[in-house]
Amino acid sequence: MPTIQCLDPHIADLIAAGEVVERPASVAKELLENALDAGASAISVEVQHGGLTYLRITDNGCGIAPGQLPTAFLRHATSKLRRAEDLAAIGTLGFRGEALAAIAAVSRVDIFSRERGADRGASLHLEGGVPGEVTETGCPEGTTICVRDLFFNTPARMKFMKKDSAEGTAVTGVVTHLALSHPEVSVKLIRDGVEVLHTPGDGQLRSAVYAALGRDFALGLLPVSGCGGDISVEGFVTKPLNGGGTRARQLFFVNGRFVRSQLLTAALEEAYRNRLLKGKFPGCVLHITLPKSTVDVNVHPAKTVVKFQNERAVFDAVHYTVKDLLTAGETPAPKPVQQTFYRSMTVQEYKERQTPPPAEKRPLGSYGSAPAVHPDAKLPLRDSVSPPAPAAPEPREEPRPAPMPAAPATFPAAEKPVPAKAPVPEAPIPETPVPRRNTIDLPLQQTLTDHPAPWRLVGEALDTYIICQDESENLWLIDKHAAHERLRFNALKQRREPPMSQLLLQPLAVDLEADAYDAALASLPLLEEFGFSCEDFGAGTLLVREVPSDIRPEDAAATLEELAEDLRLGRADPDAARDSLLQTMACKSAIKAGMHTSPAELRALVDRVQSGEIQYCPHGRPVAVKLTRYEIEKMFKRA
Structure with missing residues (x-):
């Protein structure tokens, strides 16, 4: 049986160094945290x-x-802990008491330090963890540590090091995180003789972001601030149009410590749902402050992973703080007066909804102005428009036919012909409204002399882009498909009644990939909620018998394939899956680019965009682009 014995102290130090010192960036992190804990206001690397x-x-x-x-x-020497209770509320950055010992064990270290107010400082040299003699020396107040020849006595670790450029980039990242975590500290980084970073240390986070992350990133940020209970959130987030291709610019700091947290990432990205292009990610520099006793930072040796005592409270604080900022400039969609498109009505209900008040009732065919509308009143918009009833033909004198035999007593007698100058009877009212597809929602009631709008419709280009001019002489280009898609998405999301489905003349067989097929089978009730009546046909095929009325039958297969893929990607989150389904349905039911659109429909869209209700399509694309008069005149060399 092998003999149990204590390890040699040097070997123990090497093992500890393997946990603490992974690369030069690890050394920089530990030494920088010690400098911050020492109360430094200026640090040079x-x-x-x-x-x-x-x-x-x-x-x-x-x-x-x-x-x-x-x-x-x-080892285990520190000035930051005294009692076991201190571990429950750690306010310093470095606290293990192993960092300096681990670094010295695998490198050659020189340290120069002078206390504040002291006449002279002292220096010490260590090689492989073995200290030399302490000597007096002249040096500025503070501490300077030089680490040379890292891993000189552990060549096995050296072969895992990357190129100098990659290791230097990692060090730069550590210094950047420290500069952003403490904007009140001036941080300077000199890399191979070139100064690559220098923050002013003025206490302004925006200044640190500008110096550390660059001008372009800083200009695309929005300030955010909020709190929930004893949790506060402050910092900056990117504008929806400035999303990045990776999550590298998502920087979270908890009580001044840079952390990586899936919880915080999820809270941020949830706030941006339906506001970012697909494949783009929001960026941020957020400082989360909460009681020290409610967060555990001693989870990972690098201290970049933390645990929260109340994860839901932290999630909500970040999520709603960012979401409130993003929705602050959006006008909430007006509550629809009625949403009868998705359910059937009796003839009496339809008459009551469509018939104007008796005092304002006019014979059909009279041509005059409609009831006046207050200039400040917003016209309610319907989710869909039923086609107007056909006007009755002008009565005229016809030769009277020969008398007909009297009708049986069981049937009502025929009415007499209408005299030529009698009022024209009202057109017959359909029992259910007929939906229109790929049309833009119009106001329920419009006057023939509308009040002036703060914008003017100029026209439409390429049957795709609406051109309008606002009262400030700005020219707007509006993507009518993107705007109508957002309009449809909002209407579908606010809808409470079940959708009206249309029965296909012939069931449609839709072949799906294995994962998407399984996800669709597991979500048949959800699909039925959106108007799809499907059943399993076996071998990766779904049989579709009914589709929503606002989806064209020829688009049913493609729509269901996209819905199944959305379910596959978001099946763990019912809300995300629902939003993905609504996005797909809104896209399929929206008016398409290249389709002809009436001026009234264009005005309805422009009004929604100019009011601020619609800013982005459900996939995050902008719906409008503004050109100022100066920008246009500059193009023509007038400015």
Whole structure:
């Protein structure tokens, strides 16, 4: 049986170093956190060859007493913890007491430190963890640590290091995170003799973002601030149009510590739902502050993973703070007066809804102005429009036919012909309204002399883009498909009545991929809720018997394929799956680019866009582009 014995201290140090020091960036992180905990207001970092051969960090913090320099490099030696209770509310960044010992074990270290107010400082050299003599030396107040030849005594680790450029980039990332986590500290990074980062340290997060992440990113940010209970959220988020291709610019800081959290990422992206292009991700620099006792930072050796005591409260604080900002400029959609398109009505109900008040009733055929509408009143918009009833033909004198035999007593007698100058009878009223497909929703009631709008419809280009001019002499190009798609999406999302379905003359067999097929089978009730009556036909095929009335039968197969794919991707989140289904249905039922649209329908769309109700399509694309008069005149060299 093998003998159990204690490890040699040097081997133990190497093992600890393997957990703490993965690469030069790990060294930079530990030393930078110590500098912040020492109260530094200015930190300088200098790196050569990615930090493998040379890494120097200088701060103007409180410094270390000469007699404590050797103690600082012992394992489990720290000035930040005294009692076991301190572990439950950690407010410092570095606290393990192993960082300096681990770094010294695998490198050559020189440290120079001078306490504030002291006449002289002290220095110490360590090689492979073995300290030399402490000597007096002249140095500025604060601490400077030089780390050379990292992993010189552990060549097995060296072969896993990447190129100098990659290691240097990792160090830059660590310095950037520190600069953003503490904008009150001036941080400077010199990489291979070139200054690549310098923050002013003025306490303004925007200044730190501008210096660390660049001008273009900083200009695409929106300030955000909010709180929920004892949790506060402050910082910046990207505009919906400035989404990135990765999540690299999602930077979260909890109590001043950079963290990676799926919870915070989900809260942020949920707030951007239906506002970003597919494949784009929001960016942010968010500071979340909460009581220290409600967050556990001692989960991962690198301290970049944390656990929250109340995850739901943290999620809601981030989610609603960002969502409130994004929806602040959007006008809520007006509540529809009626939504009868998706359900049947009796003839009496239809008459009551369609017949104007008796005082305003006019014979059909009289041509005059409709009841006046207050200029400030917004006309309610219907979810869909029923076609007007055909006008009755003008009566005229006809030769009277020969008398006919009297009708049987069981049938009502025929009415007499209408005199030529008698009022024209009202047209027959259909029992159910007939839906129109691919049309833009119009107001329920319009006057023949509408009040002036704060914009003017100029026309339409390429049967796709609406052109209008607002009262500030700005020219707007509006994508009518994107705008109508958002309009349809909002209407579908607000709808409470079940949709009206149309029975297909012949059932439609739709072949699906295996995963999408399984997802669709598991969600047949949800599909039925949206108007699709489907059943399993076996071998990856669904048999469709009914589709929503606002989906053309020829589009049914493609629509169901997209819905099944949406279900496959979002089956774990019912709300996300529902929104994906509504997006697909809105896209399929919206008017298409290239289709002819009447001026009245164009005006209805422009009114929704100019009011601020519609800004983005459900997939995040902008619906309108504004050109100022100056921009246009500049194109023609007038400005």
